[in-house]
C-alpha cells in the first residue's frame with residue numbers, strides 16, 4: 421500500500437478486499453448492506469447465517485458473507501428485484517451464462533445512470549471527446565449498444581453508429597472506411613477476424629481513429645501492437661461483466677483498468693501478494709452503485725490482479741487487470757460462460773448427461789469460427805442428435821454465437837475411463853488469439 425493511497429487491502433482470512441480508507445466508504449457500505457437486508461430475503465438470511473450486522477462493522481460483514489453465484493443471481497436475485505421494483509419503471513438487459521432460459525438484469529433509472537457514469541469515466545479516460553464519431557463493431561443486438569451510445573452522447577459525441585459484423589467479415593466491416601470513426605469499441609475475438617480487412621484502410625497519418633476500446637476479453641499483445649502501429653491510435657481495455665456492467669478502463673499507461681471501489685468493490689479469494697500493494701486471485705465483485713439486483717461478492721469466473729501502487733498517469737484510483745478465466749470458464753464472442761451453465765443446459769434436454777469436457781480451438785480463418793468440441797461418455801452416443809440440438813438451440817447465449825456463425829459444434833464420445841471426475845479437465849482452450 422502506498423503511503424498516499426486512499427485505499428487499502430483488508431484481510432478476511434485468506435481473502436482480501438480492496439476498500440476505501442474513509443468513514444464515507446464505511447457508511448456507504450453500511451447503507452448498501454442494510455438496504456440489501458431490507459429488500460432481499462436472500463441476503464437478509466445470509467447476514468443472519470454469518471452472524472454479522474452491517475451497522476456494526478460493514479467491512480467485517482463483507483468479509484463474512486459468502487460469494488454469490490450466477491445461479492443465485494438468476495434464480496433468486498432476479499425475482500427478488502422484480503418484486504422490489506413493484507410498479508416502478510425499470511429497464512431489462514439480457515444477462516449471460518445461463519441455460520436455455522433468457523435471463524434479465526433489472527435496472528431502475530438510478531441504476532442505469534450509475535452504470536452509465538462508470539462507462540462515461542472509462543470512455544473519457546480512453547480519450548473520447550466532444551464532437552467524436554463513435555462506432556461499435558459487434559454481433560449482438562443493437563439495443564445493447566444504445567446504452568454505450570447514451571454514455572458517448574453525454575460526453576458530447578456528435579455521431580454514434582452500430583456496425584453489425586457477420587461471419588462474412590470482409591463485407592460487413594467495409595463501411596468502416598466511409599464512417600471514419602474517432603473512437604471504436606469492439607470485442608477482441610471479432611477484431612482478430614476483422615483486422616485483416618481493415619488494417620490497410622488507413623495509415624497512422626490518415627487514420628481518424630484516436631482510441632480503440634476493447635471489452636469482454638483480453639486482447640492478444642501482438643494484435644494490440646499491430647493496431648497501435650498501423651493506425652497510430654491508443655488501445656484501451658474496458659473491464660466489466662454482463663451482470664455488473666462496466667467496472668473500469670485503462671489509461672495510457674496500460675497497466676490495468678482504473679476502477680472506483682466506492683462503486684464496485686473487489687474481493688480476491690485466496691489472494692496471493694505479488695508485491696507491496698499488489699494481490700492476485702479469483703475476483704468477486706460487490707456492486708455498491710446498484711440499488712436493484714445488487715450483488716455481494718459476485719463470482720464472475722475471472723482471476724484478476726489488484727494494484728494499488730501509484731499509476732504514472734496520476735489517477736489515484738486503483739487498477740484491476742484480468743489474468744485468466746478460472747478453470748471452469750471460457751469466453752466466446754465476449755460472453756463469459758461457465759462449464760456448469762453449459763452442463764445444466766444439456767442436462768435439461770438429455771438428463772443422462774452427467775459430465776463432459778469442453779474443447780475450444782480456432783477454426784479456419786475463412787469461416788471465422790471457433791470450434792467447440794464437447795466430449796461425452798460413449799454410452800451417450802445414441803443421443804448425439806438431441807445433444808447437438810441442445811447446443812444449437814437450447815442454450816440461450818450459445819444460440820446467438822452459433823446463428824451468427826461464430827462457433828461450430830462437434831461431439832466426441834470417449835470410453836468411460838476418460839471421465840474420472842477428479843482428473844477430467846472441464847475446459848481445454850487451445851485458441852491462439854481468442855483464448856485467454
Ligand SMILES: [Zn+2]
Nearest residue numbers: 671673731733
Ligand atoms: Zn493510470
